[in-house]
Amino acid sequence: MPVALRVPGWWRALEFTILGVAFSYALTIGLRALFGYDPLLDGEAVLAVALLLTPLFFLVGIGCFDYWFYWASGRPTRPEDHSGHGARSWRDYFRVNTDHKVIGVQYVVTSFFFLFVGGLLAMLMRAELAAPGRQFVDANTFNGLFSVHASLLIFLFVIPVFAGLANFVLPLMIGAPDMAFPRLNALSYWMLPLAGTMMLLSFAAPGGSFASGWTAYAPLSTSAPIGQEFFTIGVQFAGASSIATALNFLVTIITMRAPGMSFFRMPLLVWANFSTSLLVVIATPFIAASQFFVLLDRGLGFNFFNPVKGGDVLMYQHVFWFYSHPAVYIMMLPGFGIISEILAVKARKPIFGYRMMAFSLLAIVVLGFTVWAHHMFVSGMQPWIRVPMMVTTAIIAIPTGIKIFSWLATLWRGVLHLDTPMLFALGFLTMFTCGGISGVMLAMIPLTIHVSDTYFIVAHIHYVLFGGSLFTIFAGVYYWFPKMTGRMYDERLGRLHFWLTFIFFNLTFGPMHIIGVQGMPRRVYDYADKFATWNLVISIFAFILGLSTLVFAYNMIASWRGGPRAVANPWRALTLEWQVSSPPPIFNFDAIPTVVGGPYEYGVPGAVHGVFKGAEVPAPAGTHATTTAE
Amino acid sequence: MPEESTPRRERKRTVQQMVIVGVIATAIGIAIGLSIHWFPPADSTQADQIDTLWDVLVIATVPVFVLVTVIVCFSVLEFRMRPGEENLDGPPIHGNTKLEVIWTAVPAILIVGLVTYAYVVMRDIEEAPAAGNERVVTVTGQQFTWTFAYNEGGKKFSTAQLYLPAGQSVKFDVKSKDVIHDFWVPDFRMKIDAVPGITTHYRVTPKNPGAIGDHPIVCAELCGLGHAFMRQTAHVLSKPDFDKWLQKMTAKPAGGGGGGAAAAVDAKALFTAGDADTGATACATCHTLADAGAKGQVGPDLDKVLKGKDAAFIKESILEPDKEIAPGFQPGVMPSNFGDTLSPEQVDALVKYLSEVTNK
Numbered sequence: 009m010p011v012a013l014r015v016p017g018w019w020r021a022l023e024f025t026i027l028g029v030a031f032s033y034a035l036t037i038g039l040r041a042l043f044g045y046d047p048l049l050d051g052e053a054v055l056a057v058a059l060l061l062t063p064l065f066f067l068v069g070i071g072c073f074d075y076w077f078y079w080a081s082g083r084p085t086r087p088e089d090h091s092g093h094g095a096r097s098w099r100d101y102f103r104v105n106t107d108h109k110v111i112g113v114q115y116v117v118t119s120f121f122f123l124f125v126g127g128l129l130a131m132l133m134r135a136e137l138a139a140p141g142r143q144f145v146d147a148n149t150f151n152g153l154f155s156v157h158a159s160l161l162i163f164l165f166v167i168p169v170f171a172g173l174a175n176f177v178l179p180l181m182i183g184a185p186d187m188a189f190p191r192l193n194a195l196s197y198w199m200l201p202l203a204g205t206m207m208l209l210s211f212a213a214p215g216g217s218f219a220s221g222w223t224a225y226a227p228l229s230t231s232a233p234i235g236q237e238f239f240t241i242g243v244q245f246a247g248a249s250s251i252a253t254a255l256n257f258l259v260t261i262i263t264m265r266a267p268g269m270s271f272f273r274m275p276l277l278v279w280a281n282f283s284t285s286l287l288v289v290i291a292t293p294f295i296a297a298s299q300f301f302v303l304l305d306r307g308l309g310f311n312f313f314n315p316v317k318g319g320d321v322l323m324y325q326h327v328f329w330f331y332s333h334p335a336v337y338i339m340m341l342p343g344f345g346i347i348s349e350i351l352a353v354k355a356r357k358p359i360f361g362y363r364m365m366a367f368s369l370l371a372i373v374v375l376g377f378t379v380w381a382h383h384m385f386v387s388g389m390q391p392w393i394r395v396p397m398m399v400t401t402a403i404i405a406i407p408t409g410i411k412i413f414s415w416l417a418t419l420w421r422g423v424l425h426l427d428t429p430m431l432f433a434l435g436f437l438t439m440f441t442c443g444g445i446s447g448v449m450l451a452m453i454p455l456t457i458h459v460s461d462t463y464f465i466v467a468h469i470h471y472v473l474f475g476g477s478l479f480t481i482f483a484g485v486y487y488w489f490p491k492m493t494g495r496m497y498d499e500r501l502g503r504l505h506f507w508l509t510f511i512f513f514n515l516t517f518g519p520m521h522i523i524g525v526q527g528m529p530r531r532v533y534d535y536a537d538k539f540a541t542w543n544l545v546i547s548i549f550a551f552i553l554g555l556s557t558l559v560f561a562y563n564m565i566a567s568w569r570g571g572p573r574a575v576a577n578p579w580r581a582l583t584l585e586w587q588v589s590s591p592p593p594i595f596n597f598d599a600i601p602t603v604v605g606g607p608y609e610y611g612v613p614g615a616v617h618g619v620f621k622g623a624e625v626p627a628p629a630g631t632h633a634t635t636t637a638e
Numbered sequence: 639m640p641e642e643s644t645p646r647r648e649r650k651r652t653v654q655q656m657v658i659v660g661v662i663a664t665a666i667g668i669a670i671g672l673s674i675h676w677f678p679p680a681d682s683t684q685a686d687q688i689d690t691l692w693d694v695l696v697i698a699t700v701p702v703f704v705l706v707t708v709i710v711c712f713s714v715l716e717f718r719m720r721p722g723e724e725n726l727d728g729p730p731i732h733g734n735t736k737l738e739v740i741w742t743a744v745p746a747i748l749i750v751g752l753v754t755y756a757y758v759v760m761r762d763i764e765e766a767p768a769a770g771n772e773r774v775v776t777v778t779g780q781q782f783t784w785t786f787a788y789n790e791g792g793k794k795f796s797t798a799q800l801y802l803p804a805g806q807s808v809k810f811d812v813k814s815k816d817v818i819h820d821f822w823v824p825d826f827r828m829k830i831d832a833v834p835g836i837t838t839h840y841r842v843t844p845k846n847p848g849a850i851g852d853h854p855i856v857c858a859e860l861c862g863l864g865h866a867f868m869r870q871t872a873h874v875l876s877k878p879d880f881d882k883w884l885q886k887m888t889a890k891p892a893g894g895g896g897g898g899a900a901a902a903v904d905a906k907a908l909f910t911a912g913d914a915d916t917g918a919t920a921c922a923t924c925h926t927l928a929d930a931g932a933k934g935q936v937g938p939d940l941d942k943v944l945k946g947k948d949a950a951f952i953k954e955s956i957l958e959p960d961k962e963i964a965p966g967f968q969p970g971v972m973p974s975n976f977g978d979t980l981s982p983e984q985v986d987a988l989v990k991y992l993s994e995v996t997n998k
Contacts (some may be wrong), residue, residue: 009986020914068890111639125888137795141827146968147863147865147866147968147970148863148968151862151865153864156964173723198656219863220860220861220862221860223858225817225818225859226836227816227817227818228817228860228861228862230814231817232862241769291745315834315835315836316835319835320835321818321833321834321835321836322833322836355717355728356726356727356728356730357727357728357729357730357731358731358732359731360731360733360734361732361733361738362732363731364733364738385819386829386830386831386858387828387831387833388831388832388833388836388838391764393762394760395757395760398753398756398757401751402752402753403749405745405749406745406746406749407741409741409742409745410738410742411739412706413737414738415712415740416706416709417708417731417734417737419710419713419717420713420717421649421717421728421731422713422717422728423717423723423726423727423728424713424714424717424719424720425717425719426714426719433838434710434714437706437710438703438706438707438710441702441703441706441707442703443700445702445703446750448699448752449695449699451753452686452691452695452752452753452759453756453757453760454687454691454756454759454760454763455688455691455695455756456689456693457763457822457827457828457829457840458827458828458829459821460829461822461856461858468841471916509856514707515900522674522676525677525692526676526677526678526824526857527677527678527824527825527854529822529856529857529858531865532865532866532867533866534867535866536854536869546985581786609730610727610728610730611727611728611729611837612730615730
């Protein structure tokens with residue numbers, strides 16, 4: 009057998025993928041023969057099994073499990089061998105790597121790939137919606153476009169890109185040499201491209217891609233063509249990846265902080281990811297459950313959601329939203345963390361009300377679990393549930409308001425460096441406020457009865473996820489670009505990108521509030537003629553918004569290849585990641601730092617966050633930071 | 639690095655300017671917010687209350703947005719780094735308990751007020767009228783059409799369009815035959831999901847005489863291929879007109895839809911004009927048929943697709959249109975409730991007519 013098929017890598021991954029497909033066929037045919045089913049070969053059964061198993065075969069093939077298999081079978085595991093750690097050439101980014109910095113970059117680049125794919129799908133949707141009636145896709149394809157668009161951008165972009173940024177930055181920020189479980193970290197990453205590929209492959213399925221929205225409400229999803237299974241199972245892999253990463257973050261934050269880094273000396277990005285990880289670990293199993301229900305209904309006739317057989321249609325929505333509302337905060341809290349870092353550094357002032365900033369994050373975590381049924385005000389559930397959900401939903405605005413006002417107070421009397429990350433941070437402040445305001449409006453039951461399932465909702469979620477989350481992601485990518493790549497980005501292109509995005513974002517999504525209240529339902533590929541003008545206008549602005557991302561893509565690629573070399577600390581920041589070279593050394597710190605003060609002591613004469621003792625505290629590779637505490 | 643230079647800004651004047659700009663911007667913002675023509679016509683008594691709630695929300699939230707935006711803009715103008723300040727830091731202000739209490743308490747009070755008001759509105763729009771003064775219409779959703787079932791003095795009949803009298807409360811019992819739909823009349827502002835397995839409800843009172851006329855009915859919950867086409871019409875009639883319509887409907891034999899009791903059905907007229915009483919859509923709206931002079935383009939050309947087909951096929955195509963789809967067309971576009979909204983006599987007459995003219 010050639011070496012390539014025995015060592016971890018793409019050839020072995022291909023070999024195992026083929027094995028996985030073959031095994032799925034064998035298993036299904038074997039079982040059907042055993043139970044005497046006719047015909048023996050059932051396409052849908054094979055597909056469901058193959059979608060579940062082939063990714064596992066692929067992960068084995070690419071090498072995610074080698075170490076564990078060695079250990080389990082009693083073979084030497086070579087714990088001191090760090091050959092799978094750090095990137096020496098661009099090829100290392102395409103292998104299983106245990107370095108959190110490599111994984112961080114893998115995460116960010118992969119998720120941005122899916123941002124561009126998801127954005128492209130949105131462009132196709134806007135082209136179809138430019139005029140009433142059919143333009144160039146049929147209803148089924150259109151329903152597929154918006155379903156895949158939302159699924160990709162939620163599960164393959166916003167959630168993982170935050171995990172990616174934190175993967176790179178968080179261990180550096182707390183003074184750790186890596187994440188607590190580097191191999192689990194690699195496994196989490198490699199599940200992502202699988203989930204994304206699965207969702208995209210659904211377009212090739214007979215009957216078209218999944219077309220029941222990213223919400224996949226039963227019984228539409230349980231009766232949909234086979235493309236639905238690509239979502240049902242794809243989400244399981246994205247979710248598993250998310251849970252594993254969150255566990256990793258929690259353990260890393262709790263056990264691997266540098267000496268002196270008490271919880272209340274942690275940068276707010278660390279606090280934000282701590283909160284997010286709590287949400288992920290508690291909530292994500294619920295979406296896994298909801299999709300397993302659908303899978304069992306479809307594949308094995310469990311009738312969870314078939315009322316004729318005693319099933320309960322509304323239960324799907326309760327389980328689904330018990331994850332998917334906290335998911336909104338999973339997609340926002342890390343962004344809050346990024347904004348806190350950038351505003352303090354770029355305004356040259358300490359974060360105003362640091363402790364309240366941390367506590368409000370935790371308040372959002374707790375409250376986030378008490379509001380899920382506000383997505384169901386018109387679902388036909390028990391009417392009384394609406395009232396407590398309205399109250400809790402409105403209350404969430406208070407901790408969120410505390411954060412907004414504290415950021416404003418941080419700006420006040422600072423020395424504002426208005427470069428690209430700062431512009432995106434300020435853009436976030438105003439746009440997220442807009443999204444928050446429409447959120448408070450939507451908490452009000454009587455208004456929601458009218459506007460739910462309309463373009464007002466589409467406008468609201470894009471103000472929160474685009475004007476909110478995506479602005480913070482852009483801000484974070486520009487801010488840490490020098491640290492991640494060792495190069496500076498082009499500032500002029502960055503500002504151009506900001507202004508194009510800011511202006512055309514508002515022109516695209518602002519009018520959607522109006523047509524929504526006027527009565528245009530969402531998820532329709534045809535609409536009443538009275539909405540034609542606005543839709544054409546929105547489509548045109550959406551295309552320009554789409555084009556503006558090319559400025560970003562060009563800036564990133566060109567600067568990564570040939571931008572000027574970045575110094576260690578171009579922003580004069582105090583947090584630990586900026587105290588090491590750009591990009592950081594392979595195990596992050598040549599000497600373990602000791603934290604002696606808060607992370608944002610800007611303006612305090614002579615203040616430092618961490619000190620490096622120098623050579624007398626050597627940090628042997630792989631040793632935990634905490635073991636060297638004085 | 640403590641800088642010994644003069645204080646960077648005169649703060650008192652900045653704050654004063656900011657307050658003035660903020661007040662003006664708030665006034666302009668509220669004026670714009672209230673003058674935009676947001677809603678479709680308000681044609682139910684419920685609509686007025688919801689529209690007023692919206693205005694209150696606009697007035698309450700515009701100041702919040704203006705506050706944030708004005709502070710961001712003034713910070714940028716006043717405190718941006720100027721040449722020579724590259725190494726300057728801001729003052730090390732870590733917090734201010736008084737301020738933090740204020741910006742927790744004030745939004746809290748605002749929210750308590752809004753929530754209380756919204757609760758009152760909710761109670762009002764869902765309140766039942768005095769006993770005996772309400773009509774019940776059963777609305778059944780199916781892929782991809784609505785059917786409306788009436789029970790008037792023991793006489794039951796179904797229609798393809800909704801007919802309501804102005805000025806009287808109507809309670810909808812909403813059901814679904816297959817997946818989840820959502821029964822929404824934007825002009826009335828109310829909606830509820832049609833959920834398989836359970837019956838959901840809401841009530842509206844169309845205004846008298848303001849609501850008299852036609853109002854679009856929209857399916858608001860994604861229900862599959864034909865979701866976007868699941869649009870019908872609610873006809874609000876004046877009380878005398880509605881009573882006349884009721885009389886006509888109840889005079890017919892129970893069960894099925896309209897259709898002449900004894901008189902032979904004029905199938906050609908039914909094809910070109912539909913059934914005015916039940917609102918069953920005319921075939922000619924969507925189909926081409928030379929004999930009837932119909933030139934509809936939405937559905938298949940009946941002269942072509944029905945050529946050589948037997949009566950059973952034609953009947954199935956009317957009652958269960960999605961069973962077999964002509965090449966180049968999509969399932970889910972043609973209403974699948976003609977079995978409910980046409981009488982058996984009407985269907986049979988249509989089948990007979992169609993098989994005659996297409997197989998000449």
